[in-house]
Structure formats: C-alpha cells, structure tokens
Amino acid sequence: MSGKSAFGGLLLLALGAAGGWYFHDWSARRDPMPPVEETPPLVAEAEPPAPEKVEPTPPPANPLEQAFKDWSSAPELAGALIGYCVFDGEGKLLYGSPLAETALCPASALKTVTAGAAFGLLGPDFRFRTEVLAAGGISPAGTTTGDLVLKGGGDPTLSAEDLDVLAAQLAEKGLKRVEGSLKSDASVFPAEPVNEHWNWGDIGNAYGTGAYGLNVDHNVMSLWFDPGVKEGEPAKFGGSIPALGKTRWDVRVATGPVGSGDGVSIFSSPYAEVVQVRGTVPLGEKGFTVRGSVPNPPKLAEEIFRAALVKRGVTFGGRPHAVEETVPLAAHLSAPLPEIIDHMQLVSDNLEAQSLFLTMGRRADAPAAQVVKEYWEKAGVRFTGLRLIDGSGLARATMITPVDLARVNIAALKGPDGARYLQSLPGSSDGTLKAKRGAMSGVKTEVGFIIRDGKTYPFALMANGLGANVDFWKLRMSLLESIGQ
Structure with a gap:
C-alpha cells in the first residue's frame, strides 16, 4: 500500500469514528419519546338508582268540610244551592262551603x-206609643172641640182590648161628647203598607199582612166555612x-178530600173593598x-175605638172643624222591645219585623234598608x-250571603245587649242550639x-231551590251535630 493510500484510509477511519461518536452523542441528548398509552375500551356508565318516590303529607282534614261534603251529597239536595259556614267563638271562620259567600234568599x-x-x-227600653189627640183637651162640661184623633205609632201588637182601655181612660177623664168626628192617623209609616216585592199570593193571607201606622189585632181576620156533603x-x-161591614166577598171555595186541610188562598190589597x-x-x-x-186595619181600629167610646156614653157631633x-188625652204603650222581639223570633211574625224595620227608618228620617245596613x-x-x-x-228579592248573615249574628252577640239577643232566639230542649x-217555597234557612x-x-245554613218534598229540618240535623265535635 502506498503512503498516500494508507493516509487516506486512516483519514476515512478517523472520520467514521468521529461520525459515530457524534451520532451517539446527539441521540443521547434528545428527549426520550413518551410511552404510548393504550386507551381502554369505552364502557357505558351505570345510571344512578332513581330516588324513592315520597308522597307529600296531606294537610290535616277539616272535619267540618268532610261533614258538609257527605251531607250535601244526599240525593234529596241534588240541584239545590246550599251555602254553609261555621265560625269559632271569636268570629274566626272555621269552614265555608263553596257558596258561603254567594248571596241567597x-x-x-x-x-x-x-x-x-x-x-x-231603638234600645231595650223602646215601646211603641199609640195616642188619642184632641184640640184643647176636655172641657169641664166633658166636650172636646174639633175631631178626636186616634194616632198610631206603628205598634204591631195593638189590640182591640188596648183600644178599649184607651176609651176607658177618656171616660174616666170625663169625656162625654166630641163636637167633631173620630179620625184615625196612620201617617207614621209610609202610605203603602206592603212592599212591592211581596208576592200577590202572600199579602192577602194572614202571614203577609201589611205594616200600617195603625194596626189592630195583628191585622188578622178569620173566615169560616161549612163544606158540602160530598167532595167537589x-x-x-x-x-x-171581625165583621167587615163594607167588604164585598168574592168566594169560590169547594169541598176537598177528607183530611186535606187548609187549601184556601185569599187575595186582596191594602184598603181594598173586594176580597177574593x-x-x-x-x-x-x-x-x-x-x-x-x-x-184596612186603620179603619177597623177606628171602628173598634168608636164602639168602645159609644159603649161608655160618648157621643159625636160630626161637625167639620178647621x-x-x-x-194628647190618653196613650197606650206596647210591651218593651225585648218582649216583642221574643215573640217575633218565636212565631216568625212578619208584621212585627216589618214594623220594627220601618220604625228604625222613621227615627233616622232615612230609608230603613239604608239605616239597618249602615248600623x-x-x-x-x-x-x-x-x-x-x-x-x-217575606220578599224573595232580599239576598244576603251565609257568611254575612252569620257575621251579623256574631256582632249582635258581642253587642251590649248580646245576652238578651241570644235569649230571644228559639232554642233546642237540650240547650245546644239557639237559632232562627x-x-x-223552595227555601230553607237557619242562622x-x-x-x-x-x-x-256561630253558623249559617241557607238552601235555595229545594224540592217540595224534602224534609230539610230533619235532614240538616246530622250536619249541625258535626259542629264542635
């Protein structure tokens, strides 16, 4: 190998070694690759268990409400309008039915x-006053100038006996002669003695008599009949x-079945001369x-009074006078107010109630309905x-809600004469019920x-639209017995 070749080989070897070292060092300096994490397979999560269903606790049942629901579901009451409410002794409403605040008759x-x-x-000391008046009093000779006037005070309890006592008082005072005439004065009350809303079929019968400024014997007459020998x-x-001399009678009364009772209706109007x-x-x-x-009660009272005077020797000249x-020559006072109210509540006397009603209006010089409402x-x-x-x-057009009717009685009981008012209400034999x-027809109420x-x-129960054969008073006992239990 030549020197040049050997040197080239060594150079290549050295370069190779150096390159290996560099690569190793570079590789060592790099951050290692993170390990690959395996994703676990998706698993559906289990739904949490449904919470246990808890029924809400119902409010405590009102026994008065349940009693009314049970009672009013009676078949006899189907179709009727019934309002009912009960209060506690302090006047707090304990229960009111759905119609308790609906005006009913x-x-x-x-x-x-x-x-x-x-x-x-009017006050518990109030009394109605009936007077006998004359001009100038009674002279020493026993005469009066002008007319003798029987002036009514609206007394619904004035009787023929009371008029006889008045005549006796005048005789004791020496009255022998009236130069004028005897006249009656009923002007203390409105000229129309019956309400325009009273039924034609009521006002001729005894319970429907008008309230006159001068009444006598409750403005009631008796008629008698002998039936035929057979039905029809x-x-x-x-x-x-009493005999009504100038009255004309239009009578068409037949003989009914045995035991059929009073099937007679009487039709007339105030001051009428014909009675059907x-x-x-x-x-x-x-x-x-x-x-x-x-x-015509004022005329009848005048005739009775005249007869009582004539019986005692009093004469009348009949001369007209200015x-x-x-x-006043004599006066009669009625029983005190509480006694009149006792009788009115007990027998449900319409004349007495209407006379008191009109008297309250007269005293205030305002319509009676307005005076009573404002009170x-x-x-x-x-x-x-x-x-x-x-x-x-008596007027079917009169309307009041059961709640208001009960609240009137609560206010009456809390008033200064509350104990006496409570006494005036008819009561049960065991003392647990005091109510009117x-x-x-079609109406039954109690308060x-x-x-x-x-x-x-305190309570009020009012039913309108009842069937003719419903024994309501017996039926309502179970409802009233639930109060206070």
Whole structure:
C-alpha cells in the first residue's frame, strides 16, 4: 500500500469514528419519546338508582268540610244551592262551603238582621206609643172641640182590648161628647203598607199582612166555612171575624178530600173593598176556619175605638172643624222591645219585623234598608251582595250571603245587649242550639249558634231551590251535630 493510500484510509477511519461518536452523542441528548398509552375500551356508565318516590303529607282534614261534603251529597239536595259556614267563638271562620259567600234568599232568617239592629238603634227600653189627640183637651162640661184623633205609632201588637182601655181612660177623664168626628192617623209609616216585592199570593193571607201606622189585632181576620156533603161541592161561606161591614166577598171555595186541610188562598190589597177567596176546605169539618189579612186595619181600629167610646156614653157631633193644634188625652204603650222581639223570633211574625224595620227608618228620617245596613257596617260587617228589601224576609228579592248573615249574628252577640239577643232566639230542649229558621217555597234557612262543651259556634245554613218534598229540618240535623265535635 502506498503512503498516500494508507493516509487516506486512516483519514476515512478517523472520520467514521468521529461520525459515530457524534451520532451517539446527539441521540443521547434528545428527549426520550413518551410511552404510548393504550386507551381502554369505552364502557357505558351505570345510571344512578332513581330516588324513592315520597308522597307529600296531606294537610290535616277539616272535619267540618268532610261533614258538609257527605251531607250535601244526599240525593234529596241534588240541584239545590246550599251555602254553609261555621265560625269559632271569636268570629274566626272555621269552614265555608263553596257558596258561603254567594248571596241567597234568607226568608225569615233575615229577622235576625232586624232584631239585632233594633236592640242597637231603638234600645231595650223602646215601646211603641199609640195616642188619642184632641184640640184643647176636655172641657169641664166633658166636650172636646174639633175631631178626636186616634194616632198610631206603628205598634204591631195593638189590640182591640188596648183600644178599649184607651176609651176607658177618656171616660174616666170625663169625656162625654166630641163636637167633631173620630179620625184615625196612620201617617207614621209610609202610605203603602206592603212592599212591592211581596208576592200577590202572600199579602192577602194572614202571614203577609201589611205594616200600617195603625194596626189592630195583628191585622188578622178569620173566615169560616161549612163544606158540602160530598167532595167537589161548593163550601158555604159563613162570614168573617171581625165583621167587615163594607167588604164585598168574592168566594169560590169547594169541598176537598177528607183530611186535606187548609187549601184556601185569599187575595186582596191594602184598603181594598173586594176580597177574593179561592181553594178548598176538607170534607166533614164543619166551621172550618182560615186566616187572612184585614184590608184596612186603620179603619177597623177606628171602628173598634168608636164602639168602645159609644159603649161608655160618648157621643159625636160630626161637625167639620178647621185643623187645630192638638194635645194628647190618653196613650197606650206596647210591651218593651225585648218582649216583642221574643215573640217575633218565636212565631216568625212578619208584621212585627216589618214594623220594627220601618220604625228604625222613621227615627233616622232615612230609608230603613239604608239605616239597618249602615248600623251593621259600623259594627264591623262588610257586606258582599246584600240586597235588603224588607225587614221580615217575606220578599224573595232580599239576598244576603251565609257568611254575612252569620257575621251579623256574631256582632249582635258581642253587642251590649248580646245576652238578651241570644235569649230571644228559639232554642233546642237540650240547650245546644239557639237559632232562627226561615222557610218559604223552595227555601230553607237557619242562622244562630251551636253551644257545646262550653264553646259557642256561630253558623249559617241557607238552601235555595229545594224540592217540595224534602224534609230539610230533619235532614240538616246530622250536619249541625258535626259542629264542635
């Protein structure tokens, strides 16, 4: 090998060695490659278990609500409108049915609205006053100049006996002769004694008599009949008590079945001279009596009073006289207000209720309905849907909600005469119920208080649209028995 060749070989060897060293060093300086991680296969996650379903705890059941639902589902009540509410002794509403705040016809339960207001506006010492007036008094010779005036004060309880006592008072004072005439004055009340919303079929019957400024014997007359010998024959009309001399009778009354009772309706109007009588009386009951309203009570009172004076020797000259200032010669006072209200609530006397109603209006010189409504509003009752037409509940157009009717009674009980008001309400024999009922065709109502275990629960129950054969008073007992249990 030549020197040049050897040197070239060595050079190549050295370069190769150096290149190997450089490559090794470069390789060593590089960051190592990270290891490749294997991705595990996708596995579906398990859904968490559904939470256990927990039923919400129902609110405690209201036993009054359940009692009403059970009671009102009775087939006899189907289709009727029924409102019901119960309060505690402090006036907090314990339960009100769906119609508790819907205005319904109250019938005679409305008398509680009139009675409570009368205690507050007239006072327990109030008495109706009937007077006998004359110009100048009685002279030493026993005469009066001008007319003798029987002035009514709206007393619904004035009787023929009371008029007889007035005549006796005048005789004791020496009255022998009236130069003028005897006149009656009923102007204390409106000229129209019946409400325009009272039914034509009511006002001729005894319970529908008008409220006059001068009433007598509750403005009631009795008619009697003798039935025919067989069913269908005309009944014989025997007349009236008291006798109404100028009244013309249009009587068409037949003989009904045995035991059929009073099937007579009486049709008349205030001051009417013709009275229509229709219907039937039962076979076999001779002298069968029915009751109607006197068409002209002020005139009847005047005639009764005149007869009582004549019986005592008083004569009348009948001379016309100019109107003069008069002085009272005698007076009659009725029983105090609580006694009148006791009777009104017990027998549901429409005349007494309407007379009190009109008297409250007269004293305030304002419409009676306005006066009574404002009285209860001042006592804290906030009416909704009230339509106050009369004071007795005889008008079907009168409307009040069960809640408001109950609240009136609560306010009456809390008033200064509350204990006396409670006493006036008819009660059950065991003392657990003190309440006033109302009833007319298709309507039954009751408002008052359940008294149980020393607690008092005001309530009102009003049903409108009832069927004719529903025994409502018996049916409602189970509902009232649930109060306070």
